[in-house]
Amino acid sequence: MIITLAFASLVRHRARTALAILGVAVSSAMLLDMVMLSSGMRESFRGLLLSQGFQLRIAPKGTLPFDTEATIRDADSLVALIRARPGVQAVSPVLGGQLHFPLGSGAVTAAALGVEPAVQGDYELVAGRNPTSANEIVANDALLRALGRTVGDTVRAAAGYDAQLRALSGERVLRVVGRVRFIYLALEQRAAALPIGTLRAMSGPELESRASVAMVRLRSGVDVERERAELERLLPRVTVISTTKALEQVDERLSYFRQLAVILGAVSLVVGFLLVTTLVTVSVNERIGEIAVMRAIGVRRWRIVAQIVLEAAAIMLVAAPLGLALGLVTARYLNSILARFPGLPERIDFFLFQPSAAWTALGLLAACGVLAGVYPSWRGASLPIATTMRQEAVG
Amino acid sequence: MSATVEVVDLVREYRMGDETVQALKGVSFAVQKSEYVAIVGPSGCGKSTLLNLVGVIDKPTSGQVSIAGERVDSLSDSRATEFRLRRIGFVFQRFYLMQALTARENVELPLAEAGLAGAERRDRALELLEYVGLRKRERHRPSQLSGGEQQRVAIARALANRPALLLADEPTGELDARTGAEMIALFERLNADGTTIVVVTHDEELARAARRVIHMRDGLIVGDERAR
Amino acid sequence: MIFRTILLLLVVALHASSAQEGATRVIALRGRPQGSPRSIAIDSRLAADAALRVGDRVVIAAAPGEPGDTVVVAGVVQRRADPAEIARGEYRIRLHLGQLQALLGYGDRVDRFAVGTRSPAATTDAVARINATAFGFRAHRSADVAVETSKTFAVVSRFHRAIGVITIVASAIFLLCIMLLKVDERRRDVAALRLMGISAPTIVRSVVLEASAIAVLGSLVGVGVGLTASWIVNRHYQGVYRTPLRFSLVTGDIVLLAVALSLVLGIAAGWVAAMRLVRTPPLALFGR
Numbered sequence: 028m029i030i031t032l033a034f035a036s037l038v039r040h041r042a043r044t045a046l047a048i049l050g051v052a053v054s055s056a057m058l059l060d061m062v063m064l065s066s067g068m069r070e071s072f073r074g075l076l077l078s079q080g081f082q083l084r085i086a087p088k089g090t091l092p093f094d095t096e097a098t099i100r101d102a103d104s105l106v107a108l109i110r111a112r113p114g115v116q117a118v119s120p121v122l123g124g125q126l127h128f129p130l131g132s133g134a135v136t137a138a139a140l141g142v143e144p145a146v147q148g149d150y151e152l153v154a155g156r157n158p159t160s161a162n163e164i165v166a167n168d169a170l171l172r173a174l175g176r177t178v179g180d181t182v183r184a185a186a187g188y189d190a191q192l193r194a195l196s197g198e199r200v201l202r203v204v205g206r207v208r209f210i211y212l213a214l215e216q217r218a219a220a221l222p223i224g225t226l227r228a229m230s231g232p233e234l235e236s237r238a239s240v241a242m243v244r245l246r247s248g249v250d251v252e253r254e255r256a257e258l259e260r261l262l263p264r265v266t267v268i269s270t271t272k273a274l275e276q277v278d279e280r281l282s283y284f285r286q287l288a289v290i291l292g293a294v295s296l297v298v299g300f301l302l303v304t305t306l307v308t309v310s311v312n313e314r315i316g317e318i319a320v321m322r323a324i325g326v327r328r329w330r331i332v333a334q335i336v337l338e339a340a341a342i343m344l345v346a347a348p349l350g351l352a353l354g355l356v357t358a359r360y361l362n363s364i365l366a367r368f369p370g371l372p373e374r375i376d377f378f379l380f381q382p383s384a385a386w387t388a389l390g391l392l393a394a395c396g397v398l399a400g401v402y403p404s405w406r407g408a409s410l411p412i413a414t415t416m417r418q419e420a421v422g
Numbered sequence: 423m424s425a426t427v428e429v430v431d432l433v434r435e436y437r438m439g440d441e442t443v444q445a446l447k448g449v450s451f452a453v454q455k456s457e458y459v460a461i462v463g464p465s466g467c468g469k470s471t472l473l474n475l476v477g478v479i480d481k482p483t484s485g486q487v488s489i490a491g492e493r494v495d496s497l498s499d500s501r502a503t504e505f506r507l508r509r510i511g512f513v514f515q516r517f518y519l520m521q522a523l524t525a526r527e528n529v530e531l532p533l534a535e536a537g538l539a540g541a542e543r544r545d546r547a548l549e550l551l552e553y554v555g556l557r558k559r560e561r562h563r564p565s566q567l568s569g570g571e572q573q574r575v576a577i578a579r580a581l582a583n584r585p586a587l588l589l590a591d592e593p594t595g596e597l598d599a600r601t602g603a604e605m606i607a608l609f610e611r612l613n614a615d616g617t618t619i620v621v622v623t624h625d626e627e628l629a630r631a632a633r634r635v636i637h638m639r640d641g642l643i644v645g646d647e648r649a650r
Numbered sequence: 651m652i653f654r655t656i657l658l659l660l661v662v663a664l665h666a667s668s669a670q671e672g673a674t675r676v677i678a679l680r681g682r683p684q685g686s687p688r689s690i691a692i693d694s695r696l697a698a699d700a701a702l703r704v705g706d707r708v709v710i711a712a713a714p715g716e717p718g719d720t721v722v723v724a725g726v727v728q729r730r731a732d733p734a735e736i737a738r739g740e741y742r743i744r745l746h747l748g749q750l751q752a753l754l755g756y757g758d759r760v761d762r763f764a765v766g767t768r769s770p771a772a773t774t775d776a777v778a779r780i781n782a783t784a785f786g787f788r789a790h791r792s793a794d795v796a797v798e799t800s801k802t803f804a805v806v807s808r809f810h811r812a813i814g815v816i817t818i819v820a821s822a823i824f825l826l827c828i829m830l831l832k833v834d835e836r837r838r839d840v841a842a843l844r845l846m847g848i849s850a851p852t853i854v855r856s857v858v859l860e861a862s863a864i865a866v867l868g869s870l871v872g873v874g875v876g877l878t879a880s881w882i883v884n885r886h887y888q889g890v891y892r893t894p895l896r897f898s899l900v901t902g903d904i905v906l907l908a909v910a911l912s913l914v915l916g917i918a919a920g921w922v923a924a925m926r927l928v929r930t931p932p933l934a935l936f937g938r
Contacts, residue, residue, distance in 0.1 A: 320514065
């Protein structure tokens with residue numbers, strides 16, 4: 028009976044119901060987007076960091092990986108020391124730099140990563156193979172396109188550019204053996220990877236035995252934080268960052284988006300709440316006489332409240348899938364804007380859809396909707412019966 | 423046996439701004455089981471106020487009301503609601519049917535509230551509609567029914583939970599003369615079947631049909647005569 | 651590489667020390683008088699965190715544990731309101747070029763020159779001549795560099811604009827919904843007026859007038875709320891990032907746009923709601 032009354036009431040005012048559904052759908056879409064934004068980056072970044080299974084990253088003291096141009100001195104002995112630890116499965120040292128590829132009268136410059144191909148975790152092979160000898164290189168599509176080269180071709184590359192002599196230094200001829208996708212670089216960023224020894228040799232004596240960062244994969248069951256603390260104790264001239272710590276750093280630097288998400292999410296909730304409150308209040312005011320009669324014939328107050336709250340809940344229920352669809356579309360659009368951040372890794376999403384996010388948003392909105400409906404309906408059901416009926420009869 | 427309705431020294435005052443209006447100034451009377459009582463009087467004499475107090479949809483300023491031996495003048499809201507559901511049937515001048523429900527669903531409403539299961543509820547509602555001659559109109563909504571038909575549905579609704587007392591406030595007020603006459607006949611049949619009825623009315627025909635007429639003026643009972 | 655941004659400052663900053671482990675450190679109060687020490691300027695962040703004041707003597711070195719130079723803090727510099735520096739937590743010091751070159755073993759090298767010209771025409775001329783004759787380095791207009799380095803903020807700006815558009819669309823829907831509900835509440839009053847003989851245009855005018863009044867009042871309140879929120883945002887983020895940068899700017903244009911939009915939306919919503927009501931026959935409005 029309550030369901031019948033609630034449904035009938037909604038159908039009676041189609042335009043109003045439709046607009047309310049639309050309003051709540053927009054509210055829930057915004058709320059969903061903000062919930063996705065508040066956790067999306069973090070989860071996306073976590074996924075990125077753990078995609079190759081490396082739980083720890085070692086950088087020069089006081090820096091984040093690749094945050095500065097600083098490098099770790101005596102990196103080889105450091106890597107050997109770490110590899111000797113029983114809890115460590117693999118260590119991937121990485122040296123960051125630049126390579127210049129002469130082309131015509133100029134040169135194409137690209138980011139260069141010196142890696143140990145057997146253990147590297149910086150790129151995924153799309154075609155070809157990993158470098159197995161010193162004079163082999165892999166590159167991404169952006170670089171290969173710029174050079175007009177493909178897998179199997181040779182390229183001339185130089186590590187240094189001397190401004191005084193306008194000359195390239197550390198030049199070598201390298202064979203392109205693989206086409207790759209770099210995990211931590213932006214899609215459009217030209218980049219190549221080659222054996223770390225080759226990059227060091229090309230870069231000159233100042234980078235001998237140096238690395239920008241070392242990534243560490245631990246054996247399963249090893250306590251990550253304990254190992255991190257132990258490594259930091261053993262290696263005072265570096266900073267050891269776990270995924271958790273890295274995420275904290277990211278959170279801090281990108282806290283703006285989280286705060287924006289919280290504020291806009293709160294605004295969406297408040298507006299949704301106001302909308303439902305207004306709808307219920309108007310609905311109750313219109314039916315005040317009907318409510319008084321129901322009370323007069325013995326219908327209990329809570330049942331009347333339940334009927335009205337059910338109307339609000341029905342609007343939420345219909346608006347929810349609409350809001351979900353709208354939210355996903357909007358999130359995709361907003362994500363496409365933010366994906367244009369210069370240097371942002373291709374795989375980072377600011378808006379990451381997680382079912383838990385959808386449930387959170389829906390749950391919040393549903394709770395709000397119910398709360399918004401309870402008070403005005405309780406007030407309406409608590410009015411003095413005789414007076415209300417008399418007023419309604421006269422009105 | 424105690425009277426179905428006992429009213430003792432009932433007073434009802436309203437505050438209207440700075441003024442206090444005494445709608446009832448101390449009314450006492452009793453209605454026995456199966457009596458058919460009409461309360462008449464000019465507009466503003468307090469008859470509807472009296473009916474509301476007897477119907478437990480309002481509370482007196484002072485005085486006592488008992489229905490079927492139970493004091494009802496100071497019940498809590500939930501107890502009063504329960505009482506109205508099970509012991510009193512109310513018929514209003516403007517019918518006050520739920521526009522969104524069919525005739526049958528309107529009659530089912532108090533039955534559902536009383537906890538009757540679906541099939542039993544439906545059967546009882548149809549039985550009542552049959553009694554008031556509207557079985558064939560069970561699926562019609564109020565907007566599809568005439569004034570008289572709506573009032574008959576309202577009467578069926580009022581009888582749903584077999585109340586001890588049927589109260590009617592100007593039940594023929596919105597009906598034409600012919601339909602009004604049909605309503606009077608229905609009330610007579612109800613009373614003949616044992617229902618205790620108290621009506622408030624301006625309708626002389628309806629008052630004449632009652633067995634007892636209580637006259638009111640200025641918040642007081644000024645006459646109480648047995649018609650036949 | 652992920653978190654890198656390009657620096658614009660002329661000042662030789664700590665990041666010029668490439669191929670160095672860690673960053674150039676400033677060590678407080680380990681003074682070694684060497685004749686009359688040279689002076690440096692430190693940024694206000696460093697001054698606050700290391701409790702340094704003008705006149706303090708410090709030793710600066712290229713790496714921890716290395717001997718360095720004793721210098722005197724001659725000044726404390728307030729950070730510029732540079733968006734590129736917001737998320738960067740490093741400290742900065744300014745010192746004489748020659749001293750830094752010597753300290754780092756840089757020799758007679760710099761990262762960049764900044765050239766001031768007398769006029770835009772002179773700038774164009776200078777860029778052309780430098781690029782034609784320089785040994786392998788290029789001259790760029792500061793404005794061009796600024797455009798390149800503002801790409802991050804261009805993205806943020808676009809994002810904000812998108813959020814703004816979405817908010818406006820959502821607000822329009824909410825406004826229409828609420829206006830419809832509120833006007834609908836008065837259906838009986840409207841029905842009574844129509845039955846009395848008041849014309850539909852009069853009723854529409856009255857409802858639209860009411861909607862306009864609400865829209866004007868709402869706009870004023872909204873501007874007040876916006877200004878307050880902007881102040882709070884600036885205070886908060888200036889504190890968090892320790893920068894004089896203004897994060898939120900409420901300009902006359904923005905106020906005008908917001909007020910115009912809300913007025914138009916409010917009045918339009920009121921008009922739509924009123925037209926719906928007057929098109930319904932009066933008796934239907936009474937529910938008969």
